[in-house]
Amino acid sequence: MMKANYRLKILNLLLIVTLTGCAGGESAFKSGSKAELTRDFETAMVQYKKALDQDPGNTEYRLKYEQNRFAAAFEHFKRGNAAMDMGDLDDARNEFSRAREIDPSHDFASQELDRVNNLIAGRTPGAALQPAPTFESLKQATRTPSYQSEIEPTLKGKITLKLSQNTRTAYETIAEMAGLKVIFDRDWRPTPNTVTLDFENVSIYEALDILDLQTKSFWQPVNKNTIQVIEDNSTKRRDYEEVVLKVIFLANQTNAQEVNDIMNQIRQNLNITSMTAFPAQYALIIRDSPDKVAMAEKLAYALDKAKGEVVIEATIMEVDRSLLKSLGIQPPSSVNIPFVPPSGANADLDKAAAANSSPITIRNLGLINSGSFALNIPQSVANFLATSSLTKLIERPQVRATSGQQASLLVGSNVPIQTSNTQPTLAGGSTTTQVQYTNVGVTLTLTPYVLLNREISVSVLVDVKAPAGDKQVGNTVSPVFTDRSIQHVIRLKEGETNILGGIVSSTESTSMTGLPLLKDAPILKYFFGKEQKTHDDTEVIVMLTPHIVHMPDITFEDMIAMDVGTVTTPRLPSLSVSGPNATEPPAPRPTPGAAAPGGNGPIQPGPIQPAPIQPNAGATTQAVSPTPASATVSFSAAQSAMTAQKASPLNITINGTDIAGAELTLTYDPSSISISQITDGGFLSRDGQMIAVVQSIQSDVGRARITIERPPEAAALAGSGNLVTLTITPQNKKGDSTLRISEFKLRDGRQVLHNGTAAETKITVQ
Numbered sequence: 001m002m003k004a005n006y007r008l009k010i011l012n013l014l015l016i017v018t019l020t021g022c023a024g025g026e027s028a029f030k031s032g033s034k035a036e037l038t039r040d041f042e043t044a045m046v047q048y049k050k051a052l053d054q055d056p057g058n059t060e061y062r063l064k065y066e067q068n069r070f071a072a073a074f075e076h077f078k079r080g081n082a083a084m085d086m087g088d089l090d091d092a093r094n095e096f097s098r099a100r101e102i103d104p105s106h107d108f109a110s111q112e113l114d115r116v117n118n119l120i121a122g123r124t125p126g127a128a129l130q131p132a133p134t135f136e137s138l139k140q141a142t143r144t145p146s147y148q149s150e151i152e153p154t155l156k157g158k159i160t161l162k163l164s165q166n167t168r169t170a171y172e173t174i175a176e177m178a179g180l181k182v183i184f185d186r187d188w189r190p191t192p193n194t195v196t197l198d199f200e201n202v203s204i205y206e207a208l209d210i211l212d213l214q215t216k217s218f219w220q221p222v223n224k225n226t227i228q229v230i231e232d233n234s235t236k237r238r239d240y241e242e243v244v245l246k247v248i249f250l251a252n253q254t255n256a257q258e259v260n261d262i263m264n265q266i267r268q269n270l271n272i273t274s275m276t277a278f279p280a281q282y283a284l285i286i287r288d289s290p291d292k293v294a295m296a297e298k299l300a301y302a303l304d305k306a307k308g309e310v311v312i313e314a315t316i317m318e319v320d321r322s323l324l325k326s327l328g329i330q331p332p333s334s335v336n337i338p339f340v341p342p343s344g345a346n347a348d349l350d351k352a353a354a355a356n357s358s359p360i361t362i363r364n365l366g367l368i369n370s371g372s373f374a375l376n377i378p379q380s381v382a383n384f385l386a387t388s389s390l391t392k393l394i395e396r397p398q399v400r401a402t403s404g405q406q407a408s409l410l411v412g413s414n415v416p417i418q419t420s421n422t423q424p425t426l427a428g429g430s431t432t433t434q435v436q437y438t439n440v441g442v443t444l445t446l447t448p449y450v451l452l453n454r455e456i457s458v459s460v461l462v463d464v465k466a467p468a469g470d471k472q473v474g475n476t477v478s479p480v481f482t483d484r485s486i487q488h489v490i491r492l493k494e495g496e497t498n499i500l501g502g503i504v505s506s507t508e509s510t511s512m513t514g515l516p517l518l519k520d521a522p523i524l525k526y527f528f529g530k531e532q533k534t535h536d537d538t539e540v541i542v543m544l545t546p547h548i549v550h551m552p553d554i555t556f557e558d559m560i561a562m563d564v565g566t567v568t569t570p571r572l573p574s575l576s577v578s579g580p581n582a583t584e585p586p587a588p589r590p591t592p593g594a595a596a597p598g599g600n601g602p603i604q605p606g607p608i609q610p611a612p613i614q615p616n617a618g619a620t621t622q623a624v625s626p627t628p629a630s631a632t633v634s635f636s637a638a639q640s641a642m643t644a645q646k647a648s649p650l651n652i653t654i655n656g657t658d659i660a661g662a663e664l665t666l667t668y669d670p671s672s673i674s675i676s677q678i679t680d681g682g683f684l685s686r687d688g689q690m691i692a693v694v695q696s697i698q699s700d701v702g703r704a705r706i707t708i709e710r711p712p713e714a715a716a717l718a719g720s721g722n723l724v725t726l727t728i729t730p731q732n733k734k735g736d737s738t739l740r741i742s743e744f745k746l747r748d749g750r751q752v753l754h755n756g757t758a759a760e761t762k763i764t765v766q
Contacts (some may be wrong), residue, residue: 011464025054029061032068041072045102073103080112089120137299144246144294151208152224153204154179155694157705161199161207162680163690165711167215173711174211177692178356179206183222185230185240190215197690241289248284248297252306259284264301266296270570273653291572295564302558308403308450309550312458314397315543316411316442362433378680400549403450412441415467440465440481442565448546452554454494456546461487462500464540484540492546496646501541629756631656631744633664633723635739639762642673642730650679650728650761652741655720659684661747663721670702672730672737678706689714693724709747716749730765737763 032047080095096113099106155178163173166192175182193248195214199207206460208227212218218232220240229283230236253259256279263277263284274287275296283631286296401407414437423432445461462483468478490498565571638652654662661684666675678695685691706724710717744756 025058029064030153032064036064036068039069041075041101042685044068045072056618069102069372071499073106073109075100075101077109077112080116084112084116089116091114093120104593139249144244144290144297150181150224151221151227155204157694157696158201158203159207159692159694160201160678161197161690161692161694163692164194164713165191165690166190166194167211169711170197170211170711171208171219173692174204174207175227176368176712177694177707177709179225181226182219183226185228185236187236188217188231189230193610195509237289242431243287244293245285245287246293246297248286248300248556250282250284250300250304252304253282255279258375261454262300264441265303266299268631269299270295270564272296272613292570293564294572295562295570298557298562305552305554305558306550307405308548308552309545310401310403310448310450310456311549312399312401312407312446312448313396313545313547314399314409314444314446316444317541317543328469369665388641394634399444399446403448403552405591406445406447408446409444410439410441412439412443412465414438415440415479419478438465442540442542445541446544446551450548450551452552454548455491456494457489457491458544458546459487459489460500460542460544461485462540462542492544492622494548495545497545499542500544501665515737592701627754629656629660629744629754630748630758631746632657632759633662633741633744634759635741635761636722641764641766642728642736644730644732644765645675647729648729650726650739651722652718652726652745653681654683654723654731656746657718658716658748659746660716660751661707661712661716663745663747663753664706664724664741665743666704666706666726666739667742668702668739669737670699670731672731672733672735672765673739674699674731675704678704679725679727680708681724683719683721683723684708684710684717686717686721687714712751713765728763731762734765737765 028047028050032044032051035041035044035047045065045068048068050062052058052061052065074097076095080099081090083089083092083095093113093116096109096116099109100113101111155431159177161174161177163170165173168184171182171184192215195211197207197211199210202210208219212232216232217229218237219227219229220242222228227241232242250259250262253262256277259277259279259282262274265276266284266286268273270292272286272288272292276285277283282294284300286293288296314683397409397411399407399409417436417438419434419436441464443461443463443465445463447459449457449459451457463483465481465483468480468482471480486500488500492498548551549589562570631654633652633654636653640646640650641650652664668675675697678693678697680691680693689710692707692709694705696705698704708724738760739762740760741758744758746756
């Protein structure tokens with residue numbers, strides 16, 4: 001008895017523990033569901049984990065736990081990105097750390113956490129947070145510039161140059177004006193020996209390129225302040241032109257064929273020396289001159305565009321129009337003749353006999369006569385009936401498709417078809433049975449093409465297949481299907497609806513029932529028979545409405561033409577690497593890991609910006625001698641009266657000895673006057689020498705910079721005369737204003753600069 005009680009207590013204890021565990025898991029699961037409804041994914045994850053710990057084999061608990069664990073990690077990741085955008089690095093680090101703690105497989109969170117830790121370790125107090133480089137910013141920052149852009153001339157503005165010298169001297173003159181040195185290839189033989197240059201408002205790069213064309217030469221940088229001039233032929237270009245190796249990553253191609261298509265276009269149009277595709281990373285590997293690589297990059301990025309995408313709303317309607325007609329008098333198809341037992345002396349026996357299938361005794365057989373049988377004729381039915389029905393089966397799917405890619409939609413079912421194949425054998429034969437499935441219903445196949453004018457061209461195929469009974473084929477009964485299709489190409493505007501119809505199926509049947517012979521008589525058939533006619537008419541109608549969700553990103557830069565040199569010598573002109581402002585010189589190529597200007601950290605990825613124009617930059621880097629200048633400058637008139645909006649000339653004169661050139665800086669009130677043109681005054685060119693005039697006019701701030709020089713080999717001059725002629729246009733602000741030579745430097749015959757004395761003049765606007 002005691003053992004029985006002890007066993008009962010143990011069973012009760014086990015039952016309580018089991019029920020408590022189940023109840024605990026169910027309770028935690030309910031708490032997790034409530035937290036999930038309020039999008040508190042981290043609390044839901046904790047509750048689902050408790051439920052899973054109570055019941056590890058519960059698949060639903062495990063699924064919910066994994067779902068909310070992912071959602072909780074993603075929420076912390078989003079908060080970390082938001083903190084990064086706000087510049088809160090500490091909060092971002094905490095959020096990314098929590099995301100990685102919840103989901104260790106979240107690699108993106110780990111990458112961002114490493115980036116935040118690096119930023120925190122190297123941040124400067126008060127410095128703005130640099131955004132993470134995007135693919136587009138990296139692409140722009142690593143664009144291959146022309147190799148010629150690696151020189152760093154001191155002359156940043158435009159020049160006006162007129163000279164007639166031998167070719168070597170012309171190169172030396174332009175290079176010296178730009179603060180560059182020039183060397184010549186030992187095999188260089190200029191043709192012609194003498195050139196005449198007349199440049200106006202061109203950059204130093206344009207001047208060198210024009211001189212290249214005249215002399216059939218090309219120049220290459222040796223270092224940042226030295227260039228080399230070489231004869232332009234295929235052998236010299238092969239020997240001297242630099243070659244770079246570049247990997248071009250494509251962002252919008254999705255298969256190897258598309259990558260190969262872009263590679264083939266670049267190879268055919270640019271005659272690239274070496275180029276291969278690496279489809280695994282959607283990349284192109286190219287090795288050629290920097291000019292050709294830069295051209296290949298531009299062409300690759302112009303072709304690497306995301307394809308357009310559309311969402312097509314399809315409405316599929318199947319309209320059934322059925323008509324049933326029944327007309328005529330339906331005669332009875334049978335007649336009953338029941339047996340009536342004869343009446344006898346014993347009425348009870350008669351009733352019993354009638355109740356038992358009308359039996360009759362042998363003794364009463366003599367009582368049977370015509371009165372023992374009855375004739376029961378059913379009634380005839382007159383039918384005058386006509387019914388019709390109109391049924392619509394509507395499907396409204398939405399199909400999202402990429403431009404040029406096929407999308408299919410099936411509305412229907414798969415019908416099994418059994419086929420048998422008998423192979424003769426010695427034992428009599430072997431039969432193999434196979435089951436195949438065929439699609440029955442409406443199949444809609446679409447191939448959209450997004451056009452750049454925001455229209456959509458759609459290739460449409462509508463196929464309707466339906467069962468149509470069975471057919472005996474040998475020993476096998478096979479199903480028969482009706483197949484109706486329509487295919488065409490339509491062009492629609494964004495949001496325009498098109499209706500496709502015309503897939504019609506018609507079926508007619510006629511049947512006649514009634515008395516033999518009479519039912520076939522032309523008129524009597526309606527009195528002794530019934531005619532039934534059925535007409536089934538089915539039409540499939542498809543309505544399509546396309547909506548564009550993504551357009552190809554075609555930019556202005558993609559559409560403009562690019563100057564690529566000549567047919568025999570493809571070359572990227574120096575001007576094309578100058579950036580958005582064509583008057584600016586190109587920026588030098590950045591060095592990876594180099595220190596950023598003004599800081600100790602590495603250069604952050606970003607677009608290459610052109611070097612700014614230095615308004616006061618001179619044409620040389622020579623030091624200025626402390627010795628006073630041996631000449632003075634002044635205005636031709638100490639005071640001038642001018643009429644508003646009427647241009648007038650004004651000369652700057654020079655007087656002295658050992659004069660080979662001069663540098664002037666003019667300042668004035670831009671609201672009172674403006675300088676529209678600066679030309680040679682005639683003093684430095686009085687012996688027929690072609691002189692160079694470099695000018696930079698900043699009308700918005702009232703400043704002009706002038707450099708005027710004789711050729712380096714020409715002798716210095718002495719005397720007086722007009723150095724330059726200014727064209728002054730007074731503005732509408734009347735009164736007096738001052739035009740001042742705020743800085744004057746004289747260049748002597750040894751190409752040494754000397755400081756001179758400033759001068760000014762008063763201009764009265766009437």
